[in-house]
Amino acid sequence: MWRKESREIEIEEYLSLVRGYFRTIWVPLSRKLFIAYSLDITDRKWAEEELVKANNLMSYIIEHSPSGKAVFDRELRHLYASTWFFKVYDVTEKDHIGMRQYEAFPDLPQKIRGGGGAPSGPLRRGREIRERPLRQ
Numbered sequence: 001m002w003r004k005e006s007r008e009i010e011i012e013e014y015l016s017l018v019r020g021y022f023r024t025i026w027v028p029l030s031r032k033l034f035i036a037y038s039l040d041i042t043d044r045k046w047a048e049e050e051l052v053k054a055n056n057l058m059s060y061i062i063e064h065s066p067s068g069k070a071v072f073d074r075e076l077r078h079l080y081a082s083t084w085f086f087k088v089y090d091v092t093e094k095d096h097i098g099m100r101q102y103e104a105f106p107d108l109p110q111k112i113r114g115g116g117g118a119p120s121g122p123l124r125r126g127r128e129i130r131e132r133p134l135r136q
Helices: 042-063 083-088
Strands: 009-015 020-028 034-040 070-072 078-081
Touching: 020 042, 042 078
Parallel strands: none
Antiparallel strands: 009 020, 020 034, 070 078
């Protein structure tokens, strides 16, 4: 017997015949009657795949960097860090990823901590560097 609390069914699938991703939504109208509509989500799926690839590449580069690198978000939370970073500071990934800089390193001076977020402009002004031709 058909129940009123029956809900719509969503299916995301790749159709090799048309080489695309589609999201089909089936909505029950009665026990034997459904209405279905499909949306082409190929562009979204490809964008998601490219984003995952780029994220994995960035993570790999940072993780295997031969120097102590760390990447932060705008609130200065640790997003990524190199293996070398963890060795140099003798910390674990679990202790730092997701934490703010001053939470991870509570001994930081207040001057370095800043206002709790990333700077909105340059940290300091420097002099212009001009290139000179190499002597031969």
